[in-house]
Amino acid sequence: MTTFTEQFSAATKANVEAQIALFNQFAHKTFEGVEKLIDLNLKATKSSLEEGQDAAHKLLSAKDAQEFFSLSSAHTQPAVEKSLAYGRHLAGIFSSTQAELTKTAEVQIAEANRKVISLIDEASKNAPAGSESAISLVKSTIGNFNAGYEQFSKTAKQAAEALESNVSSAVEQLSQATVKATSRKK
Numbered sequence: 001m002t003t004f005t006e007q008f009s010a011a012t013k014a015n016v017e018a019q020i021a022l023f024n025q026f027a028h029k030t031f032e033g034v035e036k037l038i039d040l041n042l043k044a045t046k047s048s049l050e051e052g053q054d055a056a057h058k059l060l061s062a063k064d065a066q067e068f069f070s071l072s073s074a075h076t077q078p079a080v081e082k083s084l085a086y087g088r089h090l091a092g093i094f095s096s097t098q099a100e101l102t103k104t105a106e107v108q109i110a111e112a113n114r115k116v117i118s119l120i121d122e123a124s125k126n127a128p129a130g131s132e133s134a135i136s137l138v139k140s141t142i143g144n145f146n147a148g149y150e151q152f153s154k155t156a157k158q159a160a161e162a163l164e165s166n167v168s169s170a171v172e173q174l175s176q177a178t179v180k181a182t183s184r185k186k
Contacts, residue, residue: 011119015112022108026101033097040093044086051079084174091167098160106153113146 055075062068117139124135 011115014115018108018112018115022104025104025108029097029100029104032100033093036093036097037090040086040089044082047082051082088168091164095160095164102153102157109149113142116142 055071058071058075059068062071120135120138120142124131
């Protein structure tokens with residue numbers, strides 16, 4: 001039979017190891033998001049340079065001012081659409097990275113709670129008579145913490161979904177307005 005001190009020491013060690021693992025998972029997920037962001041920016045920059053060079057050649061070869069402005073106007077719509085697509089892709093990267101970090105944290109918190117409850121249950125078996133109310137208080141506190149975390153998590157998810165929805169709506173409205181404005185110029 002192990003003593004409570006040994007159980008607590010083992011639980012503390014396991015908790016520290018779990019925290020290190022969580023930090024490593026967070027770092028890994030964050031670096032994946034940064035990799036996606038860098039890749040997106042490199043592709044967007046390369047594409048922008050190529051298209052800018054092509055547009056400059058076309059504009060410089062214009063025979064008169066009317067052709068110059070016509071070519072310039074024709075270049076505006078695709079550029080705006082690509083900017084909007086970039087914004088959507090960027091929002092998708094942030095959203096997926098945030099979702100992965102949240103999922104990782106939820107799994108870790110659930111496992112930590114399970115271990116704490118297990119430790120308390122084990123400790124309560126060896127607890128002296130009369131300590132039932134203290135153990136009940138600890139369990140109640142943990143239950144309240146879990147309920148509070150779940151509510152916070154739900155609220156954070158709803159806020160993230162609302163933000164994503166608002167960004168998508170704004171991008172769509174901007175896209176529609178740009179299409180209308182560009183079509184009027186023609």
